[in-house]
Amino acid sequence: MDNLTHSLVGLALGELVERALPAEPDPMRGRTRRRALLTTGLLASNFPDLDLILTPLLAPPLGYLMHHRGHTHTLLWGLPQVALLLALMWLLRPRVRRLLLESRTARRGLIATGVLGIVLHMGFDGLNVYGVHPFHPFDARWLYGDLVFIVEPVFWTAFGTAMAMVATRRGRWPPLVLLAAAFAAFAWMGFLQWGSLVLLAGVAGAVMLAARRSGTAALVTAVLACIGFIGVQALGAHLARAQIRAELAQRDPGGRVLDLPLSAFPSNPLCWAFATVSDDAGAGSYAVRVGVLSLAPDLNPVSQCPARFGGQPGGRTTALAWRMEHTGSLAGLRALQRNNCHFDAWTRFARVPSLAGGNATDLRFGEPDQPNFSTLPYARLAGQPCPTPVPAWGRPRADLLGLGAG
Numbered sequence: 235m236d237n238l239t240h241s242l243v244g245l246a247l248g249e250l251v252e253r254a255l256p257a258e259p260d261p262m263r264g265r266t267r268r269r270a271l272l273t274t275g276l277l278a279s280n281f282p283d284l285d286l287i288l289t290p291l292l293a294p295p296l297g298y299l300m301h302h303r304g305h306t307h308t309l310l311w312g313l314p315q316v317a318l319l320l321a322l323m324w325l326l327r328p329r330v331r332r333l334l335l336e337s338r339t340a341r342r343g344l345i346a347t348g349v350l351g352i353v354l355h356m357g358f359d360g361l362n363v364y365g366v367h368p369f370h371p372f373d374a375r376w377l378y379g380d381l382v383f384i385v386e387p388v389f390w391t392a393f394g395t396a397m398a399m400v401a402t403r404r405g406r407w408p409p410l411v412l413l414a415a416a417f418a419a420f421a422w423m424g425f426l427q428w429g430s431l432v433l434l435a436g437v438a439g440a441v442m443l444a445a446r447r448s449g450t451a452a453l454v455t456a457v458l459a460c461i462g463f464i465g466v467q468a469l470g471a472h473l474a475r476a477q478i479r480a481e482l483a484q485r486d487p488g489g490r491v492l493d494l495p496l497s498a499f500p501s502n503p504l505c506w507a508f509a510t511v512s513d514d515a516g517a518g519s520y521a522v523r524v525g526v527l528s529l530a531p532d533l534n535p536v537s538q539c540p541a542r543f544g545g546q547p548g549g550r551t552t553a554l555a556w557r558m559e560h561t562g563s564l565a566g567l568r569a570l571q572r573n574n575c576h577f578d579a580w581t582r583f584a585r586v587p588s589l590a591g592g593n594a595t596d597l598r599f600g601e602p603d604q605p606n607f608s609t610l611p612y613a614r615l616a617g618q619p620c621p622t623p624v625p626a627w628g629r630p631r632a633d634l635l636g637l638g639a640g
Contacts, residue, residue, distance in 0.1 A: 235358040235359055235361070235362065235384060235385070235386065235389070236384065236385045237280055237283065238390060239358060239385075239386065239389045239390065239393075240279040240280050240283070240355055240358065241276055241279060241280060242389065242390065242393035242394050242397060243275075243279050243354055243355075243358065243389070243393055244275035244276040244277070244278060244279025244280065244351050244354075245272055245275055245276055245393070245397050246275075246393045246396055246397060246453055246456060246457075247275040247279065247347060247350055247351055247354065248268075248271040248272040248273070248274060248275030248276065248347055249268075249271070249272065249275075249397065249400060249449075249453060250450070250453050250454075250457075251271050251275070251343050251346060251347050251350075252267065252268045252271045252272075252343070253449070253450050253453070255267075255339050255340075255342075255343050256339055258337060258339070258340070263333055263336070263337065266329045266330065266333050267333055267337070267340045267343065270323065270327065270330045270333065270340070270344060271343055271344065271347050273323070274319065274320075274323065274344050274347045274348050274351065275347050275351050277319055277351070278315075278316065278319055278347065278348045278349075278350075278351025278352050278355070279351040279352075279354060279355050280355070281306070281315045281318075281319060281351070281352060281355070282303075282306040282307045282312075282315065282352065282355045282356065282359075283302075283306075283355075284306060285301050285302055285303070285304050285305065285306040285307065286298075286301075286302060288301040288304065288305075289301050289302060291623070292579075292621045292624070293621065295607055295608060295609060295610055296576070296579055296580065296610070296621050296624070298607060299580070299583040299607075299608060300579065300582065300583065300624060300625050300627070301625070303359060303364065303365070303366055303367075304625060304627075305370075305625070307355075307356055307359060307366050307367070307368065308356075308367065308368055308369070308370045308371075309353075309356070309368050309369065310370070310371070312349075312352040312353065312356070315352055316345070316348040316349055316352055319348050320344060320345065320348055323344070356368050358389075360377055360378075360379050361379035361381045361382045361464065362378075362379055362380070362381070362382055362383065362384045362497070362498075363378060363379075363380050363384075363495050363496065363497045363598050364378075364384060364598075365377060365378040365379075365585070365630075367627055367628065370626075370627070371626075373628075374626055374627055374628040375628040376585070376627065376628055376630050378495065378585075380471055380495055380496040380497070380498075381464060381467040381468055381471055381496075381498060382463075382464065382467055382498050383497065383498045383499060383500040383501075385500060386500055386501065387417060387420070387426065387430070387434055387500055387501045388433070388434065388437060388459070388460065388463045388501050389460055390413060391413065391417075391434045391437045391438050391441075392437050392438075392441060392455075392456035392457075392459045392460050392463075393456050393460075394409060394410075394413055395410065395413070395437070395438045395441040395442060395452075395456065396441050396445070396449075396452045396453045396455070396456035397409075398410050399441065399442060399445035399449060399452045400445075400449035400452065400453070410438075413438075417431055417434055418431070420500075423542075424540055424541060424542045425500065425540060425542050426500060426501060426502075426540065427499075427502055427505075427534075427538065427539075427540055429502075429534070430500065430501035430502050433501050434501055437459050437463075440455055440459060441455050441456050441459065443455075466503050467498055467503055470498075470503045470504070470506065470529055471496050471498075471506070473529055474496060474506045474508065474527050474529060475494050475496070477527060477529075477553070477554065478494060478508055478510065478525075478527060478554070479491060479494070481554055482510060482512070482523075486512060486514075486521065488514050488516065488517070489512035489513065489514050489521060490512055490513055490514070490515070491510060491511070491512045492511045492512055492513060492631075492633050492634065493509075493510070493511040493585065493586070493630075493631075494508060494509070494510050494511075495508065495509045495511075495585055495586060495598055496508050497598065499539060499540060500540075502539070502540075503529070504528055504529045504530050504533070504534045504539075505526065505527070505528055505529075505534065505536070505538075505539035505540070506526070506527045506528075506529070507524075507525075507526050507527075508524070508525055508526070508527060509522060509523065509524050509525075509585075509586040509597050509598060510522065510523045510524075510525075511585075511586055511631065511634070513564065513633070513634060515564075518563060518564050518565060519561055519562065519563060519564060520561070520562055520563075520564055520567065520634050521559060521560065521561045521562075522559070522560050522561075522586050522587065522588055522597055523556060523558070523559045523560075524556075524557045524558050524559075524586075524597050524601070525554060525555055525556040525557050526539055526554070526555050526557065527553065527554045527555075528552070528553055528554075529553075531552055531553035535552045535553070536552050536553070536554065536555045537552060557601075558597075558601060558602070560588045560589075560590070560597075560602060562589060564634065564636075567587070567589070567634060567635065568634075568635055568636055570589075570612070571635050574612050574615070574616050575620035575621065576610060576612055576615040576616075576618070576620070576621060577594060577610065577612040579620075579621050579624045580594055580610045580612070581629050581630075581631060581635060582624065582625070582626075582627040582628070582629055583596070583608070583627065583630070584596045584608065584630060584631060585598055585630040585631065586598050587631060587634070588602045589612075590602040590603065592611060592612065592613025592614060593605065593609050593610065593611050593612070593613070594609070594610045594612050595608055595609045595610075596608035
């Protein structure tokens with residue numbers, strides 16, 4: 235997820251922990267504890283993304299692909315991150331140091347907030363099509379939620395509104411106005427459907443209504459709204475996969491579907507971008523396809539899905555539009571993986587591989603003729619020194635490569 239989401243989640247976490255703990259006997263110490271919990275939640279929810287400093291270890295694009303959402307996004311390396319964060323709080327914040335020495339409640343609260351912040355970061359990152367591998371080195375496989383867009387305004391709205399409502403009356407309105415203006419601008423620029431604004435307004439309204447009872451109620455409502463949204467997206471993903479598989483059975487009756495990555499549209503449970511990966515062992519070939527689906531074509535055909543994220547022209551009730559198809563030789567793909575160490579490293583990330591013009595591109599993030607951050611010029615790199623060190627992440631397409639489990 236984006237770092238605004240992580241930051242708002244961390245702040246909401248710190249505020250919830252503060253409200254769940256018994257009050258400190260000294261009001262000044264209580265204010266110090268609240269600031270410490272908010273700071274810890276904010277930093278813990280962003281700490282795993284410090285892996286970006288490791289990207290220079292490998293040449294682009296492998297540095298980003300191998301090291302972002304890498305070791306710092308694993309549960310094993312989460313514990314040292316919590317220890318580092320608490321050590322920094324101890325060393326750099328004298329008031330926090332005194333508080334921790336005097337209050338067992340504060341110590342427990344800060345540790346819990348640090349641990350939960352790191353875990354929530356991994357959990358939110360795991361909701362989208364990019365994926366995480368939190369159990370490495372015990373399990374190196376990538377895990378994908380395929381449920382929400384990587385920048386999801388529902389989370390901004392829920393947690394941003396809740397945190398605004400627990401602020402002072404004077405301080406709550408500027409962020410709320412800024413959020414509303416940003417979403418209106420996104421709709422005008424084609425990133426959001428105007429109907430999505432109704433969903434966002436409903437979430438904001440529910441949180442603000444709960445805030446009339448208490449700040450805690452507002453925070454809990456924000457959490458429940460996000461859980462509910464994820465649940466709706468999970469149901470939508472299930473329905474989308476069933477419909478896509480039915481279409482594939484007619485389009486490619488001899489193929490075996492290996493994977494069906496889904497990418498949600500922002501704040502839009504009806505529109506889904508998707509890719510499919512299939513093979514035909516008898517023909518010695520594989521195929522990757524990309525398309526867009528609407529779950530309610532009578533209400534919202536694919537032509538109405540935001541073009542910025544893959545919406546395609548279609549009839550008034552078009553439910554599914556295929557955008558492109560790429561086929562290749564299984565033998566050729568496997569030979570390339572064996573003989574080109576740069577491509578071999580790339581296969582530890584790529585989920586929907588497409589080869590064209592000496593370049594390899596993961597179609598989760600763009601078209602073959604439109605290079606993106608995943609594009610690897612494997613032909614140009616052939617014969618150059620092999621990249622090292624390459625983390626031993628599981629290969630998403632070990633099935634196509636004939637390597638068994640990823």
